[in-house]
Amino acid sequence: MDSRPALVASLLGLSLTVLPGFLVSLSLPRLMAEMAFGTQASGMILLAYLLGLTLAALPMSAVAGRLGPRAGFRLGLVLMLVTAIPHGLPQNLEQMLVLRFLQGIALASLLAGSIGLLRVSTPPGSLGRALGGAGLFSAAIMFVAPFVWNGLAALVPSLSLEFALVLTPLVGLAWWLASRAPSEPQLRRFDLIGTLLSLLSIGLLIVAVPAITFLDWRWALRFLVGGLLFLALFVWHQSRRETPLLPLDLLARPRVTGAFLARLLVSAGLTLPELMLIAYFYQGWELSVATIGLTMSLTMLGSAIIGFLGGWALDRRPGLPLLPLGALLLVLGFGGLALQTPGDSGWLLLPPIIAMTVGRGAFEVACGWRLLGGSPRHRAPAGQGLLTLAEAIARLVAPYGTLLVAVLVDKAQLDQSLLVPLCLGVAAAGMLLAALLGLLGGRTGEVPEQSA
Known part of the structure; x- marks a missing residue:
């Protein structure tokens, strides 16, 4: 089977991992003006995005590995599109934070799915060129994106419609190209306990860092000790599994x-x-x-x-x-x-x-x-x-x-x-x-x- 369409799909998928966040950053001043967000809102929005990405990195990579190259890649495409388009809809700050948190989860899924597809569709001895090509392709799209985005802004009144017009054709093309990819699902039960331990350990350790600044040091110490205990339990649990989370x-x-x-x-x-x-x-x-x-x-x-x-x-x-x-x-x-x-x-x-x-x-x-x-x-x-x-x-x-x-x-x-x-x-x-x-x-x- 010709693997080149699947390879192109993976390169397009990797470019889509950076494009939605880049478009959100371009539209953020407009969003903040329209929705009357405060000056500190941009930092909170970025924090929500990074929290979603951090907490979902390991679980979503496990999901992509379990589904196989094609299905794992397509799941990431769907999640990315579903979480990107609503950014232009009227919403309050809390809704925006939830949406950015979900977009971080979608990014973790699409990254894992795209790399899984790239790895199985890359000919032997070509991994370096494939990774370099993915970076070059993404940089070229990001270089062109502001011009396309600003051009659409003059023609389209709705931010959500702008997101749909930019992203939907790219997602559709990547979906179609991925149809030539191998589908090799690993039919194992999803590690729910490992996922919960991952969320608890990483979440508590993340909270411990800002707690030093914004809370009493005793609270920071509690978060740190709790995170380390859950991390030790997480490592012990994962050491007993054949393909650990x-x-x-x-x-x-x-x-x-x-x-x-x-x-x-x-x-x-x-x-x-x-x-x-x-x-x-x-x-x-x-x-x-x-x-x-x-x-x-x-x-x-x-x-x-x-x-x-x-x-x-x-x-x-x-x-x-x-x-x-x-x-x-x-x-x-x-x-x-x-x-x-x-x-x-x-x-x-x-x-x-x-x-x-x-x-x-x-x-x-x-x-x-x-x-x-x-x-x-x-x-x-x-x-x-x-x-x-x-x-x-x-x-x-x-x-x-x-x-x-x-x-x-x-x-x-x-x-x-x-x-x-x-x-x-x-x-x-x-x-x-x-x-x-x-x-x-x-x-x-x-x-x-x-x-x-």
């Missing part, structure tokens, strides 16, 4: 564990100074919003191109240490930005930005190639569940890291202008540790696609 069988492989931890650190490092950098560039170098936006778009495309080239290189030379090299370039980029002085020539920002662009593209494709390729094909959704969990946890926790740095700067009575450079330095230190973790299991000489 918590993929201990994959984490037992040094290659997979190193990639998972490296992804966690780099994602946190990328998120830590993210929100402050735009204001930092705008105020320190007096760069216009248009210049900053264009730079961000070009770095996104540049990272995608580097990712595709890196994937091609990994397919040809599996022993290439691209993961630690990418992390080291990120260290150089963030370290270079930390050493910049506001008011210096804007051209001095170019070398660290280039290093960050190249490093991010190389790291992301190498991390996915190592973790997914180091897993059996039928366990690809579980591998993606680990990647999704690492990304979501990092994005949830990193803002509190920024808050902690701000508190330390205030306690030490340092100049507030040091806040961004210190955050950049902390991010660079985390990425240096990620580079060291990238060496874990990376010199075995094993070709990941043959590790099943």
Whole structure:
């Protein structure tokens, strides 16, 4: 059977994992104005989205693995479409938070289903190019999406209709292309107990972090201890299962564990100074919003191109240490930005930005190639569940890291202008540790696609 239509479907599905959230971010100012949301609503909306993604990462990857490549992929498509279109409907803040929480669950499902389909439809020796192609395809769609979205906004009065016009044709095409995919359901009972333990352990540990700031430290300690106890029970329960919800069988492989931890650190490092950098560039170098936006778009495309080239290189030379090299370039980029002085020539920002662009593209494709390729094909959704969990946890926790740095700067009575450079330095230190973790299991000489 020709697997190319299924491969195209998986690439389209992966692009759809970023498009709805991107469109929501484009329409959020309009939504907040129409629905009279407060200034803090955007942070709450993002938090609800990340909570849904974090809690659903492992359960939805297990569902995708149980249903098989085709059905798991189509489930993700349906959930994504059903949760995206209602965003433009009149609603209060509570309804918006619930909808974003559900969209996080839908994203976890579509990510697992798309990767499961990509893994079974990729020819041997082509996983790197497939992952790089998925990133390039997604970046191209996100680059074009604002122009299409703004054009529709002038013609279509309803936000929900805009979402439907943009997303429905893409979902329909992906659904049709997936009809050529293999359907190999794993007829096992769904692990309900494991799912409940997963939700309890991860949920309590997540709540423990903000509780340190907003509640009494005793409450934070209770949440932390409870989360650790449920986590220990979760690990014990999963160790007794053949294909666990918590993929201990994959984490037992040094290659997979190193990639998972490296992804966690780099994602946190990328998120830590993210929100402050735009204001930092705008105020320190007096760069216009248009210049900053264009730079961000070009770095996104540049990272995608580097990712595709890196994937091609990994397919040809599996022993290439691209993961630690990418992390080291990120260290150089963030370290270079930390050493910049506001008011210096804007051209001095170019070398660290280039290093960050190249490093991010190389790291992301190498991390996915190592973790997914180091897993059996039928366990690809579980591998993606680990990647999704690492990304979501990092994005949830990193803002509190920024808050902690701000508190330390205030306690030490340092100049507030040091806040961004210190955050950049902390991010660079985390990425240096990620580079060291990238060496874990990376010199075995094993070709990941043959590790099943």
